[in-house]
Amino acid sequence: MAVVIAAPASGSGKTLLSLALLAWARTQGFSIQPFKVGPDYLDPQLLSAAAERPCRNLDINLCGEAWVSKAFHGYGGSAELALVEGVMGLFDGIGSSETGSTAATARWLDLPVVLVVDAGGQAASIGALVRGFRDHDPQLRLAGVVLNRVSSTRHRDLLADVLQRLGMPLLGCLPRTDALKVPSRHLGLAPAHELAEPTERFRRWAALAEAHLDLEQWQPLLKAPTATADPLSDCPKALSPARPIAVAVDQAFHFRYPETGELLERMGMPLLPWSPLADEVLPKEACGVLLPGGFPEQHAEQLSHCHRSLNALQEFAGMHPIYAECGGMLLLGQSLSDLEGRVHRMTGLLPFHARKGHLQVGYRTLRPHRDGLLVRRGESLRGHEFHRWQLTEQRRTHDDKTLWDIEGWRTKQQSEGWGYRRIHASWIHLHWASCSTICCRWRDAIATTVMPSPGHL
Secondary structure (H helix, E strand, O other), rough: EEEEEEOOOOOOHHHHHHHHHHHHHEEEEEEEEEEEEEEOOHHHHHHHHOOOOEEEEHHHHHOHHHHHHHHHHHHOOOOOOOEEEEEOOOOOOOOOOOOHHHHHHHHOOOOEEEEEEOOOOOOOOOHHHHHHHHHOOOOOOOEEEEEEEEEHHHHHHHHHHHHHHHHEEEEEEOOOOOOOOOOOOOOOEEEHOOOOOOOHHHHHHHHHHHHOOOOHHHHHHOOOOOOOOOOOOOOOOOOOOOEEEEEOOOOOOOOEEEEEEEHHHOOOEEEEEEHHOOOOOEEEEEEEEEEEEOOHHHHHHHHHOHHHHHHHHHHHHOOEEEEEEEEHHOOOOOOOEEOOEEEOOOOOOOEEOOOOOOOOEEEEEEEEOOOHHHHHOOOOOEEEEEEEEEEEEEEOOOOOOOOEEOOOOOOEEEEEEEEEEOOEOOOEEEEEEOOOOHHHHHHHHHHHHOOOOOOOO
16 A cells, blocks of 8 residues: 655655654564655655665656556565655645645555644644645545644643544654754755764664554555566667766765666666766776766865866767766856855866856756757657756857756746757756656667777776
8 A cells, every 4th residue: 555644834744754664664674665756866865775775756747647656566566565755745736736746646646645744832723734634635545644743741632632533543743852853954855975873863763653653553554555567677678788877976966866777777888886076087988977966066175176087077078978967067067166155166068157046946848959969859858957056157159059948837938958969968857767768869879989998088
């Protein structure tokens, strides 16, 4: 079956509850598959660490309903237990709609929902809130409520009475404590690698579940779905011989869907981890480079001194394909401002300077200007944008290789990105595994490049 962990709003405690359940399951020896609704990269890192298996995103807006079903049943069926952490408030979708929301995902997968409510400063008013969420959509099955930030035994008893009058099961009460909070930063939760003493945190989260959740009621809700086919079983034909791909993997670059690497591996393009932040040269056997998003702005000064890495990218760009999105694109510019506004030199392959700006977030419709490394003129694709940095570009001319026009909910259409024969660079995140066209074009581009010689780079 599995269950969706939802809430009236962000910050209510969805992630804390999810982490507690995952940590508890592992201490009991259960395998458990975590999922996350939406395009999030940071929450899944924490969920993956707690579950000891990769979290999978369920994103109807970005990947489509068919992929979401295939991913949920395929990955979820490989474990004993499963849970889905929602995104934002239960009914929050694109703009003011419910499109792609946690509720839409729960309906599509026919899953029950547990509502996490921040009970701080509330008593009888909880009844109005829970009743509203229960009755708003008769198609949703609200399996119960978990109350967060409960201040005392008396507070808990008051709230339990209110829910009992509604006939709503109370599945747990989490105490008000800062000791169990998950640290945050400027784009959301802190990455998993920044957690201090992770083993001790997981132990405490598991203890939180043991002490404050009704685990007897939870266990049937967490039962994993029936197994179906491997989501990547129909992946495109593999290259022969294999052609490895270097992928930036370090504290500056770590926003990547796990299915991307798994898919490329099956297509004969195994990933070679490469750390620009450690000033590593590119692996000599690499036939292409993936530069995923992350927080390069946090490490801009250190990156500017990584001359071997930057020079290797400059040399590589003329011969082999490079795919860069969001933070990965920032490595290719002329300069990058750090969190304090100090400017640092980057690779210099693209004509822009990057500095802190306003938050840009949302799904985007993408219409390519021309045929490029992964896209073709006349197509329409879907992607997601999420960043606080902005680009100051050198003046574009009529022959500049602008990648595409992008447009989202109540955002004006604008031209964005760079689309060269060997470079795809954009703010936009794509989900490769749900779009075989992207994967096939990357494979074909890799297949037509000259294999690196043993002494290359």
